[in-house]
Amino acid sequence: MYSDSTHLWIGVDPGKTGGIVVLDSHGLYVAHTTIPLIGIGTKRARVNCRALKDWWFTVNWPPAKATWAIERVSSAPTDGVVSAFSFGKATGAVYAFAETMGFSITEISPKDWQRVYLRGQRKNTRADIKASAALVAADRWPQLSRDLQVKKNWGLADAALVAATARVTELAGDNRGA
Numbered sequence: 001m002y003s004d005s006t007h008l009w010i011g012v013d014p015g016k017t018g019g020i021v022v023l024d025s026h027g028l029y030v031a032h033t034t035i036p037l038i039g040i041g042t043k044r045a046r047v048n049c050r051a052l053k054d055w056w057f058t059v060n061w062p063p064a065k066a067t068w069a070i071e072r073v074s075s076a077p078t079d080g081v082v083s084a085f086s087f088g089k090a091t092g093a094v095y096a097f098a099e100t101m102g103f104s105i106t107e108i109s110p111k112d113w114q115r116v117y118l119r120g121q122r123k124n125t126r127a128d129i130k131a132s133a134a135l136v137a138a139d140r141w142p143q144l145s146r147d148l149q150v151k152k153n154w155g156l157a158d159a160a161l162v163a164a165t166a167r168v169t170e171l172a173g174d175n176r177g178a
Helices: 049-059 082-098 110-117 128-140 140-146 155-171
Strands: 005-013 018-023 029-034 065-072 104-108
Touching: 005 082, 005 155, 018 155, 029 049, 029 140, 029 155, 049 082, 049 155, 065 082, 065 155, 082 104, 104 110, 110 128, 110 155, 128 140, 128 155, 140 155
Parallel strands: 005 065, 065 104
Antiparallel strands: 005 018, 018 029
């Protein structure tokens, strides 16, 4: 599973239904997981940072330099208070994990990765964007294709494209934070 790479790019689609995808310095697939949760039900579940740490150490051992590219997101105006707060907690847990582990963190906006990887794809609705991202990611990284057949795992596609965008942005020398 581990790639002989000097730098890993970790793309994160935060939130309870998000995903994490690891690419090596060449943009090749290394590993992935959905956001690990603890608790029962969508309202009581929270990010399981211990499981995230355990997964990370199976992926990145011995440790390589890693940049966590987290999709810059916010709650929607139509989200209820509980939903928005829950989303914020899940997103904050991912940031806290990356920060306490000492990783470099960059943010990538959805528009940035969509502009690069969804050119020519259908983007009329949020569902179109998610479906297009899943198709593009499955084509580019076949190791994701099986999980991307399940709609609830489409956050993995966003995560992969976030990681790829961060990698390309860094290699191009564009340090705006994308």
